[in-house]
Amino acid sequence: MNHPKTEVLIIGAGFSGLAAAKKLYENHTSFLLLEARDRLGGRVYTKRFEDFYLDFGGQWIGPTQDRMYELCRENGVEFFETYNSGKNIIDLRQRIKTYRGVIPKLNLFALLNLDWMMRKMQRMANSISLHAPWTHAKAKAWDKMTLEEFLRNNTRSNDAYTVIRVGCETIFACDPKDLSLLHALFYIRSGTSLDCLINIKNGAQQHRIKGGMQHLAEKMAERFAEQIHFNSPVKNIQKTETGNRVSGEGFEWDCKQIILAVPPPLLSEIDFLPELSPEKTQLLKNYPMGRVGKCFMIYDKPFWREMGFSGQSVADESVPFQTLFDCSPADGSKGILMGFTIGSRADSFFTQTKEERKQQMEAVLVRYFGDKARNHSQYEDFTMTDETWSRGCYAALMQPGNWTAWQDAYRKSEGNIHFAGTEAAERWHGYIEGAVLAGELAAEKCLASKEKTESEIML
Template sequence: MSEHSVSVAIIGGGFSGIAAAKKLHEAGTSFLVLEARERLGGRVFTKQFDQGYYLDFGGQWIGPTQDWMYELCHELDVNYFETYNQGKNILNLGEKLKTYRGTIPKLDLFSLLNLDWLIRKLEKLARQIDPKAPWNHPKAKEWDSQHLDEFLRKHSKTSACYKVIRVGCETIFACDPDQVSLLHGLFYIRSGTSLDCLINVKGGAQEHRIKGGMQTLVEAMAKPFLNQIRLESPVTTISYTHSGVTILGKGFSVYADKVILAVPPPLLAQISFSPALPSQKLQLLHNYPMGRVAKCFMIYEMPFWRELGFSGQSVSDDKTPFQTLYDCSPADASKGILMGFVVGSRAEQFFFLEKNDRKVKMEAILTRYFGEKAKEAIEYQEFSMIDEAWSKGCYAALMQPHAWTDFQDAYRSPLPPLYFAGTEAATKWHGYIEGAVLAGESAAMEILAAIHHD
């Protein structure tokens, strides 16, 4: 059995754990990162293919107000480029296709006015939320006791309005809107700047992609301290006192003064703690499911839809498996790649099919959207974070109704010598890579302050 002794152990080698490690490295503090996978990145996963292209199976975008992500790109000389956003988008509603430009789909006038009003209403309410303490709002209990879907249904005066806003929410939250509370929805919108920012490509959270894939950035962050990272090392047991922590896994033990836990909540719940975590933390962990999202990719020799005047983007009601489509071709357009998001109950239904049936279904949808050239794909790929053993889902864990008001900040609250990171601990850009980085840095800074105080 290998044994290590460090000042800080970091459980999880995703963006949050590596951001924490970067801070500790810069401060000259000894640490060891323990990552269960054979790679870095966590819920970010870029796969390189022999045919000369790559796919981002996990998180892939950055956008305005995600200041830390852009700073990291500039500091580490990692290039980014604009998501392709030119041409016509497609709306598939009630099995009828329409094209539109911009963010808001083309609906009848009353539905369009209703949709605009509903978006503004959600934004107005979200601006009232303190992202550091959403439970303090005067209506917190009321909003936390109802599903987001109840609110959407109540204020959607037409079926078209409801279907479009529902698709938007499914894509943003990675779940059906009856799986989170209205309060969580408002917190999430506030945390991500605004609903406009969350849904937009240009000027929004999907504006830029990383050249070579998002995993390139986390690997660049980790390059100076690769010898302080241990891969394929899942942690099974953590014993802690005020004087230190003993961490055990198959074939290794680590003693540390302090530990940062930067893994998805369902995985944190699987670690055996001695003494047990406080009851509030434990109760939340056992009722803190991950979002459910898969990505399906059709790869072509070139992005032919661009020549036809299409952006590659689409929005669809539940008549298709895909809530949305995006052009995910590389910056040089050396391949044409269309990616479909399959979220929530649609993902569960779609992945009951055999893989070849899923490919056939996607090809049929793309042919209907973009014509016969869509049948000329060179490859079909897919990835479901739901089935990924060390993620259990994506983008983030979901606060169920009553969770915010019952548990408040129980998840992110430190329990020295234990400190909690991951995007779920973020109050800004919660659920996004930016939030993961901020939470990791925050945990590292708390530890550095505690070490200095000691």
């Protein structure tokens, strides 16, 4: 029986799969892009309403994310500054204070301890190799230790501990006990610096995409839209004499090479024949996704700006949200506040009904901004943890011991099967930029293999 054929089959139409497809398209290489969802974007998801949109998934870009800015320019997609003017709020022990800038208002001892901690983490991160973090002289000790243990061992002030913990939860999308210190340091180095990861101005949250991040994904895909098949989850990948056979419900394709650009937990649900390497298989058994909920309260206008507030907050576990951000559209035609609920806070928050979740967010916003916060027009929330084809966000987390045990097992190609997604990235690991870089690298491997095969045929 003859099956339809293509040179490269890409699985997953998030930014990594799209970046791979774009490079193959530009190099005149035949490919097909299979997507299990009914939309583009993967862990980027812009939900459009009648007169506004919400980014339920990834939404920011910032300095040193060069490919994302290039993609915006190439596709005529505009970006704008994240709102960052006015007073920020810190909510500790049921007491609310305001501050300006990045560092919250704390007592002198807490500030000194926080500054010392951040400098220490940055020095340690600077010593990590992006290509091979497991080669560091202290790799085994740092990989055995959780980030939580490190924070506890190095903070002398409860307030300093709370603030840096909230920052880490927001950066890594988990409780600090859920990942190794080595992975945290690699992640910081991968994302340029700790300052870059936590900042809006000159940081990873500096810009947003007009129309939402999914708009950029859709523009990228326009030239090769006919080569994208939606609602096509892959069930089986089988090696053949000439390459691979990829199949799912209602389809079978033969291809010479494969790019897998899906969240790591989903790889375990594909039947590979032969199986993936023991190293990759073992890693996938203990490679969970981050847990994040994004909660939005929508108003007719961003009233907090008139009150001199930025819309940003940092809070301890007395409230469900580690942080708040102003996510209003560029023209301020709506006022939108977004709260991040992460890790164990998210686990607890999403056991409640949507109405209860809305009431909790309203109560927090009334405490921060007064009775005007009651005059909302709509509440929405979303967690990628509940999405079948994501299982979490922002990225999969290297557990204690994983880096030193399995090293770069996830990134490595296996024959003519290549692995993309932000988890395969060395630079900007965990971010959309990393997803793009990993997708482009996987496509380059396919092109190099194709060129080698053609050369051998000519000889």
